[in-house]
Amino acid sequence: MREFNLSGRHMWALPALALGLTLALSTPAAAQDGPVFAPDIAVILQENCQVCHQPGAIAPMSFLSYEEVRPWAPIIKEKVVSQEMPPYHYDTNVGIQELKSDARLSADEISTIVAWVDAGAPQGDPADMPPPVVWPDAAEWRMAERFGQPDIVIPSDPYDIPAVGGDAWWQPMVETGITEERCIMAIETKPSVPGRASTHHANSQFMVQNEDGEWETFARLSEYALGKLGEIIPEGSCRKAPVDSRVTWDIHYYPMGEPVEGDQVEVGIWYYPEDYAARYEQDLRSYPGEGDIDLAPYGTAMTQGFHSFDHPVRIDSWQPHGHFRLVGASLEIFHPNTGERELISMVSNWTAYWHLSHVYEDHVAPLVPAGSVMVLTHWYDNTDENRSNPDPTVYVGRGSRTTDEMSHDWIAITHLDQEGYEQLLAEREALEELRNTAGDDG
Numbered sequence: 001m002r003e004f005n006l007s008g009r010h011m012w013a014l015p016a017l018a019l020g021l022t023l024a025l026s027t028p029a030a031a032q033d034g035p036v037f038a039p040d041i042a043v044i045l046q047e048n049c050q051v052c053h054q055p056g057a058i059a060p061m062s063f064l065s066y067e068e069v070r071p072w073a074p075i076i077k078e079k080v081v082s083q084e085m086p087p088y089h090y091d092t093n094v095g096i097q098e099l100k101s102d103a104r105l106s107a108d109e110i111s112t113i114v115a116w117v118d119a120g121a122p123q124g125d126p127a128d129m130p131p132p133v134v135w136p137d138a139a140e141w142r143m144a145e146r147f148g149q150p151d152i153v154i155p156s157d158p159y160d161i162p163a164v165g166g167d168a169w170w171q172p173m174v175e176t177g178i179t180e181e182r183c184i185m186a187i188e189t190k191p192s193v194p195g196r197a198s199t200h201h202a203n204s205q206f207m208v209q210n211e212d213g214e215w216e217t218f219a220r221l222s223e224y225a226l227g228k229l230g231e232i233i234p235e236g237s238c239r240k241a242p243v244d245s246r247v248t249w250d251i252h253y254y255p256m257g258e259p260v261e262g263d264q265v266e267v268g269i270w271y272y273p274e275d276y277a278a279r280y281e282q283d284l285r286s287y288p289g290e291g292d293i294d295l296a297p298y299g300t301a302m303t304q305g306f307h308s309f310d311h312p313v314r315i316d317s318w319q320p321h322g323h324f325r326l327v328g329a330s331l332e333i334f335h336p337n338t339g340e341r342e343l344i345s346m347v348s349n350w351t352a353y354w355h356l357s358h359v360y361e362d363h364v365a366p367l368v369p370a371g372s373v374m375v376l377t378h379w380y381d382n383t384d385e386n387r388s389n390p391d392p393t394v395y396v397g398r399g400s401r402t403t404d405e406m407s408h409d410w411i412a413i414t415h416l417d418q419e420g421y422e423q424l425l426a427e428r429e430a431l432e433e434l435r436n437t438a439g440d441d442g
C-alpha cells in the first residue's frame, strides 16, 4: 500500500485515505506534507498522554515539549500501534464499543502518529504549538466542581514510600465510619500530591462482618488509575453504602526517586439526597470463575463462571481480575431459550499492571432477561510467550498472593423488575428507530 509512485503530500495522504481514514492536514500551504509535532502530534499528546506523561505523574518520561518527545518517537509509534499506550486494554473489533472514560486512541490518531514517526518526526513551526494544558489542582477532588466536597472521605493507613525499590503492595483494612445507609451518587479515589507519581493503582473494597464476626468482602468500592475520573452511579439506581463497614485497600506503589513519608490515598463518597427515590438497587460484586487453575511450568489453563438472576438486570460495568498469568478475558451472555450467545466484551491483551473498569454507555449497557446466563471466561498462560510472566518454570495455582492466580470479574449490576426491563427495552428501540430515520435523512 505504501508503494504508490506519487510525489509531495499525496505520498502520505493517499495510502491513508485508501484505508478509509480521514486525516486532518495542518497547514496546507506549508512545505511540510504530513503531520508535524506542532500542532498535530502535540494536540494528541495533550489529550491522551500528558495526564501521566508530565513531571510528578506516574509515567517515567515527560511528553510536554518537542525536545522531550523526539527521542521517544519510534517507541511511541510501537506502543500506540500495539495499543499498549494509552493503557486501556479492551478489544476494538468485538462487543460493545461505547464506553465511558474510554482512553483508547482513534484509528485516525494512531495513523497520524505513525505517519509522523515514519516521516522522521518533524517538528513543524514552533509558533503553531497549542497553548499548554492547564491541569486541575491534584490536591482537589476532581468531582468537587460538580458536586462540592465529598460526604465521606476514607483514607488508607499511612505508608512510607522509599525513594528507590521495586513494586510494593499495601493492603491495610480501615474503618469507613459509615453510620447511615445511603445511596451513593459518586466515588473518586485520590492519591496524595507527593505520592501521586508513585501510586500506580489503588483499589478499595467494602468489607462487612459475617455472623461469626469475620470480615468478608461485600462489594468493590472503587479503583483508581491516573486520568480516570471516578464513577457516577446512574440516576434511578441505588448503590448502598454498607453501615459499620470497613474498607480493604490494595495499593500498588512504585518508587519514583522521591521518598514520601506516611503516604495516604483517599476515597471520597458523595451521596444522593436523603429523599432520593431510586427504583432499583445496583451493586458492584465479584463473580467467580470455576475450575482449577493448575498451571504447570509452561502450562495454560482456562476458567469459566456462569451466573444468572431470577429477575432481569442491566450490566453497567465489567472488570476482569487476575495476576501475571492471566492474558485474556471475555464476558458473554447465553440465552437458554434460543441457544443464542452474545459476546459483550473482550480483553485479549490483559495485563495485571493496569486495573480498569469498563463502564458501558447508558444506551448500550446490556439488558439481560431473567434466566439468561453471564458467561465469564479467563485464559491463563504460564509459557514464555506471555510477556508479563515473571517465571514460566514454576507451578502456579489459585491464591491471593500476586504470585498466585485468581479468577473473578467485578461487575456492576442494576437489578430490574419485568416492567422496568420492558420499559428500558422500549426506550432503546425508540431511540434506535430515531437514529435510523435520522440516518436516512442525511
Ligand code: HEC
Pocket: 044, 045, 048, 049, 050, 051, 052, 053, 058, 059, 060, 072, 075, 076, 079, 080, 085, 086, 087, 105, 225, 226, 227
Ligand atoms: C494512565 C497513564 C498513562 C497514559 C494516559 C499514557 N501513558 Fe505511556 N506510560 C505510562 C507509564 C506508567 C509508563 C511506564 C511503564 C510502562 O511502560 O508501562 C509509560 C510508558 C510509556 C512509554 C515507554 C515505553 C517503554 O517501553 O519504555 C511510551 C513510549 C509511552 N508510555 C507512550 C505513551 C503515549 C504516546 C501515550 C498517549 C497516546 C501514553 N503513553 C499515555 C503511563 C501512561
